[in-house]
Amino acid sequence: MLSLLTSCERLKVPTNLSSPILPFLRCIERCHNASLPQGRLPFYYGETIIGWLDPRLLSALKTSLSPDTITITPDHISLNKGEFLRDISRSLAEQQCYRPFNEWFDVTMPEGKTIGQVDRGLIPLCGFEAAGVHLNGIVKKGEQLFLWVAKRSKHKRLDPGKLDHLVAGGMSSGLTPAETVVKEAGEEAAIPSELARTAHHVSTLRYAMIRPEGLRRDRLYCYDLFLSEEFQPRAADGEVESFHLMPLQEVFHLVQKEDQFKFNVNLVLIDLFIRYHLFASSDEAILSEALYHPHLKPRPSK
Template sequence: MQATDFKTLLNYIEKCNTAHLHKDFLPFRANDQIIGWVKPEFINTLYQYGIFKADDQINTLPPTISLESLGQKIIQDKLVQTMHELFDVYPSPHAKPIGQIDRAVLPSLGFIGTGVHLNGLVKDGDDTYLWVAKRSPHKRLDPGKLDHIVAGGIPAGHTHQSALAKEAEEEANIPHQLIIQAQYTSMVTYSMIRPEGLRRDVLYCYDLWLPQDFIPTPNDGEVVGFELMKIEDVYRRVCDTNDFKFNINLVLIDLFLRLGVISAKSANAQMLKIGLRGKLFP
């Protein structure tokens, strides 16, 4: 790995870890747990919906108000545009959900968002290839960027395994008998400031070795097409351009380390590996 490549890859990670929770945000509590981090200027708006400052000065959702109804009020007042999809609300990655809320509201309240990403890999002799998708130009977030063959948020009521199967069929027409062979490999986490708000994301990463004769096809309009690229060319595309969606770069760095495209033994590689588990909490 060249020094310039390392600098670029580390920069991708740093750009996904721009949030300073204690410095720039206030904790938000529900069900006796800190579940979110909110911009101070947005707290006054939340007071209008019944949020109150408890004796310990932590902004708290009263038990008489559900998370889902709070999200509905925020959307009804046109503070956020609905995404018509509920997500589970998790205090931490391995905790049980304590409620549900419209996906679009997660960044405004600094709640953890979960997603699943699939590396669709193909082996041809000694060469390894990766299926790369191009996002629709009509996507609300990151239109036209390069993406994984399958990637998406985890809707309420789904595990990352069931969400992967759902997304695989919807986005790339990957049949059930293939997707059940996908192997969970790692978790990527980060906290960052985005135009839509505070993203505290947990990405569950999978690898799937696909047959050479399998051709993915767009199914739900999320992407406009797929391209099979040699893994070394994907690496150069990541290092030399900004073509991939921001968090795809992180999942690909994880893949490069796992496949040996980046030697995992160097000190720089260890820095990248540590950086892929960014802080979700102060």
């Protein structure tokens, strides 16, 4: 991924640090900091790269799995059958190579075909693409828009205490994005299923980011849900500490001036700000280019 300065030059953005959109560009760039392979091995299924393996797993894979499961060479690893992903997940968990979530996520081909399932906790170490949903809970009061903002529990494994969407969560195996919205809405904010089903899909975002837990290659399905002034979310599963209804302009300034939101929430909020035209038209074009058309690095051949 290009550096922030290089991206600014490529998109003809003023590099003066006082530029009002630079903080938003930094949020986008932060989520696109992976320049693959970045020391990782391409993980193949057939002729297609489905992930990027952390090389620290190689020893455990070699000693615990048969050659019928995976093929390991000095420059890549190949999965022989999709059903073996569950075996790999269990074996590496038993060797304490990662902390399992005990939740299965689908591993898919680029065209969407499901290959098999992997424990959610292993995904960043294998660099598989994961899918999730983010829900903007919007309230309109007169001409002013408000957004429900959640504060993550201090006991969350990732980004404890950070601000988050009203509803957000990973897409478990076998579920569609719409089904995941209904599931997570009920679990996280006690939103009735009939209300959650009125949410509408507004965009899909992708990013590749190096994080402490590994490589995050995420596909985010973004939804808007309009709520009445009387609606009050309730933390149903303990993953959220509290909810706050904030003017959209206040959320805008928090993203611009603070670092309070979970890293990928910023992307979905910037998408929301663009759709509601909170930027000048010239800035909107620059941010749209960076958010929706990130630079893609060529992939190595096998």
